[in-house]
Amino acid sequence: MQEPCYPTAARSSRGKIFWPVGFAGSFHPELTGAQNVRFVARLYGIDTEEMVEFVRDFAEIGQHFHLPVRSYSSGMRSRLAFGVSMAVPFDTYLIDEVTAVGDAAFNAKSNAVLRNRLETSGAIIVSHSMSLLKKLCKSGAVLHDGQLFYYEEIGKAVEHHEHMMKGILPPWMQKDVSE
Structure with a gap:
């Protein structure tokens, strides 16, 4: 995570x-x-x-x-x-x-x-x-569970937001259950 x-x-x-x-x-x-x-x-x-x-x-x-x-x-x-x-x-x-x-x-x-x-x-x-943000922004931030996650690439911030809207964590935030 x-x-x-x-x-x-x-x-x-x-x-x-x-x-x-x-x-x-x-x-x-x-x-x-x-x-x-x-x-x-x-x-x-x-x-x-x-x-x-x-x-x-x-x-x-x-x-x-x-x-x-x-x-x-x-x-x-x-x-x-x-x-x-x-x-x-x-x-x-x-x-x-x-x-x-x-x-x-x-x-x-x-x-x-x-x-x-x-x-x-x-x-x-x-x-x-998201289309407006992609047009106007180079980087982005997502507020998630009271924490702000900053991304150098707007696409990564959009991906994070879209996963949240589906009720799931983005892959890079999911805990590996096998650990």
Whole structure:
């Protein structure tokens, strides 16, 4: 059975990490989309008008961008939130099952922008979509019985997860009964 490995050394790094990609919970419902974007831009020291223009064009919600967020459909809030997430270049993105936003064309555009961001940034991705993980990740980790197992190859992490979903341990974790 594979034993958990414990760190023997550590390295500290500093960088900017963003709230979960597509998270809309921090938007003030009484403010317009544009006002919320300006607020986030000021928080992160980003050029306000540049960010407003990027998110307005990216989100494709038309004049709703200038209406209170409380009037948005869930789809419009998702588009706005994803646009804000992609407007600010971060060192690390947190992604929790939110890459499928909107119709097929918007989804393709979102994935293209996300992949572009991930060329120069890292990400911590939580997903049940193995195909998404294989597309976006090189390595992976699986939380199993309270222990985190890290794999250099995403395929090995996916295999571990798939075995768990079937209720069996991966072969490399099974005890040899003949011992």
